[in-house]
Structure formats: structure tokens, C-alpha cells
Amino acid sequence: MTGACAVLKVSFEKSLKNYTLHIDLSVGEEIITLVGPSGSGKTTILNCIAGVSHPDEGIIQLNDKVLYETSKKPLAIQKRNIGYLFQDYALFPHMTVEKNIQYGLKDYKLVEKLIDIVGIKPLMDSYPHQISGGEKQRVALVRALATKPDALLLDEPFSALDEKTRVECQDELLRIHEEWKIPIILVTHHMEEAKKMGNRKIQLNKGKII
Amino acid sequence: MNYTPLWLSLKIAGIATIIVLIMGIFLARILSRNQFPGKRIIESFLLLPLVLPPTVVGFGLLFLFGKNGPIGSLLLKWFDFQVVFTWVGAVIAAIVVSFPLMYQSAAASFGQYDKNIENAAYTMGSSKWKVFWTVSLPLAWPGLLAGLILTFARALGEFGATLMIAGYIPNQTETIPLAIYFAVESGNTNEAIFWVIGISMIGFAALIWLNWWSGRNILRFTNNQ
Numbered sequence: 449m450t451g452a453c454a455v456l457k458v459s460f461e462k463s464l465k466n467y468t469l470h471i472d473l474s475v476g477e478e479i480i481t482l483v484g485p486s487g488s489g490k491t492t493i494l495n496c497i498a499g500v501s502h503p504d505e506g507i508i509q510l511n512d513k514v515l516y517e518t519s520k521k522p523l524a525i526q527k528r529n530i531g532y533l534f535q536d537y538a539l540f541p542h543m544t545v546e547k548n549i550q551y552g553l554k555d556y557k558l559v560e561k562l563i564d565i566v567g568i569k570p571l572m573d574s575y576p577h578q579i580s581g582g583e584k585q586r587v588a589l590v591r592a593l594a595t596k597p598d599a600l601l602l603d604e605p606f607s608a609l610d611e612k613t614r615v616e617c618q619d620e621l622l623r624i625h626e627e628w629k630i631p632i633i634l635v636t637h638h639m640e641e642a643k644k645m646g647n648r649k650i651q652l653n654k655g656k657i658i
Numbered sequence: 659m660n661y662t663p664l665w666l667s668l669k670i671a672g673i674a675t676i677i678v679l680i681m682g683i684f685l686a687r688i689l690s691r692n693q694f695p696g697k698r699i700i701e702s703f704l705l706l707p708l709v710l711p712p713t714v715v716g717f718g719l720l721f722l723f724g725k726n727g728p729i730g731s732l733l734l735k736w737f738d739f740q741v742v743f744t745w746v747g748a749v750i751a752a753i754v755v756s757f758p759l760m761y762q763s764a765a766a767s768f769g770q771y772d773k774n775i776e777n778a779a780y781t782m783g784s785s786k787w788k789v790f791w792t793v794s795l796p797l798a799w800p801g802l803l804a805g806l807i808l809t810f811a812r813a814l815g816e817f818g819a820t821l822m823i824a825g826y827i828p829n830q831t832e833t834i835p836l837a838i839y840f841a842v843e844s845g846n847t848n849e850a851i852f853w854v855i856g857i858s859m860i861g862f863a864a865l866i867w868l869n870w871w872s873g874r875n876i877l878r879f880t881n882n883q
Contacts, residue, residue, distance in 0.1 A: 498781055499780075500774070525781055526781070528781070538772060538775045539778075540775060552781075591782075
């Protein structure tokens with residue numbers, strides 16, 4: 449990352465089945481929480497930023513890197529260096545937890561520490577189908593952080609965790625953010641979580657910021 | 659006893675299977691990821707040998723690869739090589755008739771897992787090539803292997819199209835199905851029975867192994883054991 453302030457600019461339109469998604473936001477070195485009912489376009493926003501899908505028009509820019517611009521070829525997902533924790537975790541089912549985390553590993557020391565803190569050390573030799581939803585979520589979080597991303601997208605990252613683990617993981621994410629100072633967008637259904645984690649809260653309804 | 663039909667059959671079916679595997683994966687991958695006008699027509703064309711009588715496929719191949727055919731004449735002119743009445747013709751016949759089985763298996767295998775698993779790998783900076791070898795292929799492998807076995811079995815049993823393009827030349831294009839037909843025709847029942855039992859055992863063993871293997875591997879990523 450460059451010495452300048454990290455910033456993620458997102459301004460685009462995308463037609464969805466029942467409405468058009470309009471989004472215009474700028475995320476600095478902060479955590480933004482996205483809240484809104486199911487189907488309000490939260491995951492689509494994350495998908496467009498990550499490069500999994502593309503807007504119809506607009507611009508998405510991370511620091512000085514243009515990720516998407518109308519009528520230009522979008523930057524490939526693998527060149528964006530954006531960490532993404534998918535809602536359904538998307539762990540590699542044929543790899544052990546350890547191999548999942550090592551897949552895109554860049555910062556070994558950090559990962560070793562994280563594995564300890566989120567409490568997944570005993571799971572390293574297990575396959576994803578052998579662990580619980582909450583454990584999968586923590587593995588996916590560590591995997592997303594292991595690539596040392598320039599921005600982080602988290603789609604309901606703590607939804608399957610019990611209260612105690614949830615608080616521990618939230619605190620750890622806040623600590624990492626303090627250290628890395630990267631833009632983080634966090635989708636959540638919990639108002640309390642949005643309040644605790646977010647420097648700003650953005651409410652979405654039918655594709656519009658309200 | 660002359661075992662040439664066995665070795666010929668294994669050689670022809672083996673080569674055809676390898677070519678069909680590569681072509682099937684390649685085309686299934688391209689067609690399943692891209693939407694374009696005329697896609698269904700191309701897919702239907704690829705599956706056509708499944709519903710056509712093998713003699714029609716054989717007729718088509720004779721037309722294409724015959725001395726005066728569009729491909730046959732070029733091969734003759736450039737390489738002084740003729741496909742008709744050679745084992746290469748039998749390989750081409752086996753490829754065409756067994757391709758739809760591999761294509762269908764491959765298309766289903768690449769379509770059955772969550773696409774976000776590949777997307778997650780991309781977000782970690784992996785190249786398309788790395789994602790294909792380390793994520794897509796291992797996840798699709800059980801279905802691909804099923805397609806592979808069916809392809810091999812179909813190629814091994816090919817008769818009609820093979821007879822039309824490769825003919826019956828003992829020790830050169832005499833595969834097991836052809837050997838059976840001509841043994842019966844010449845009243846050599848014992849030889850026919852030998853090959854009937856032989857090819858049935860190969861097919862049966864392949865299917866038993868396939869059922870056992872796929873049962874085991876489908877459970878592998880889903881069972882909480």
C-alpha cells in the first residue's frame with residue numbers, strides 16, 4: 449500500500465431483477481457497515497467491488513487503481529487484492545483448513561497469531577465439512593486476511609458465531625483495522641454490531657442508500 | 659487364439675478416450691461459462707451422435723475423410739495419409755460417438771459446485787490456470803471420471819461407425835465388436851462367445867468400479883464423518 453490515505457471510491461448503477469442499484473460512497477481508512485433487508489443489494493455491492501460481477505455503469509477505484517470504469521475492461525478479480533469473506537464462506541471443500549488458509553498466504557506471522565486468537569488451531573487438519581458453521585466462518589475470515597488485502601469485504605462475517613466468540617472476533621478485527629488502516633465494508637443484520645464496528649453506518653433499501 | 663482384437667480395441671478406445679477427455683473438458687468449460695446466441699445449437703450439434711444411428715455417423719465420417727472428402731483429400735495431399743480403412747479411422751469413429759457422454763458429464767461436473775469457491779480463489783490473487791488445476795478440476799473430478807469410464811466403455815463397444823470408416827481388416831482394424839460380428843457370420847461360434855464374455859467382463863468391471871468409486875467420493879465432501 450502507498451503512503452497516501454487508503455480510499456475506496458464506489459459509484460455505480462446496476463440493474464437488478466426488481467430495481468436498479470444506485471450506490472455512491474467513499475470509504476477511507478474506516479469500517480463502513482452496510483445494513484438493510486435481504487435482497488436490498490448489499491451482497492451485489494460487495495460482488496461488484498471484488499470483481500465477481502460488474503456494474504452497468506460507473507466507477508470503482510481503490511487507491512490509485514481503477515477497478516471498474518464504464519465501457520472499459522474491468523480489472524480482473526485476481527489483480528484487485530481485495531479480501532472477501534463470502535456469505536456462504538466459499539471454503540475449498542477438498543482442502544484441509546490449513547491448506548485453505550495457505551492458499552493465498554502472504555503474511556505468515558499474522559496468520560499464525562490470528563489462528564490462535566480466533567481459536568481454530570485444533571481444526572487445521574480438518575476438512576470444511578467436518579467443522580461447524582461458526583468455525584467455517586472464522587477460517588474464512590483468517591483466509592481473507594492472510595492475503596494482506598488493500599481492502600476488505602465482509603458479508604455477515606460473525607453471523608454464525610456464539611456471543612463470546614463473536615465479541616472476540618469483532619475485537620480482533622478492530623485491532624487489525626487499527627494496524628492496517630484499510631477500507632473495510634462489513635455487511636450485517638445486527639444493529640448493535642453495526643454500531644460497534646462501524647465508523648459509519650449505511651442503510652440500504654431496494655438498491656438505494658437511505 | 660489371436661488376441662489382436664483385444665489389444666487393438668484397448669489401443670483405439672484408450673487413444674480416443676484421452677482425446678475426448680481433453681476436448682470434452684475444454685468445450686464444457688468454455689460453453690458453461692459463456693452465454694452467446696447459438697449456444698444451444700452448438701451444444702445440440704455436439705450431442706447429436708448420441709441420438710443418431712452409428713451408421714449415419716459412419717456415413718458422415720466417410721464423406722469427410724474419404725479420398726475426395728473435404729478433410730480426407732487435404733490429408734492425402736499434405737501428408738499422403740488416408741484415414742479410411744485404418745485404425746486411425748476407428749479412433750475417429752470412437753471419438754465422435756463417445757464425445758457426447760464426456761461432454762455431458764463434464765458440463766454437469768463444472769456446473770455443480772458453488773462458483774464462489776472459484777471466486778474466492780481469484781480474490782486471493784490466483785491465476786486462472788492455478789484456479790483450474792487446484793480448485794475447478796479437483797471439484798469436478800468425480801463427475802469427470804464417471805464420464806471418462808463411460809467414454810472408454812462406449813469407445814470400446816463402437817461398431818457401426820467403425821465398420822463404415824475403418825472396415826474389417828484382420829489384425830489392422832479388427833476390434834472386439836467387429837471380431838464378434840464376423841466370427842458369428844463365418845460360423846465360428848466359440849470365438850464369438852470368447853469375445854462376448856471378454857468385452858462383457860471389461861464393461862461390467864468398469865461399471866462396478868465406477869459405482870463403488872463415485873459412491874465413495876460423493877460422500878467424501880458431504881458426510882460429517
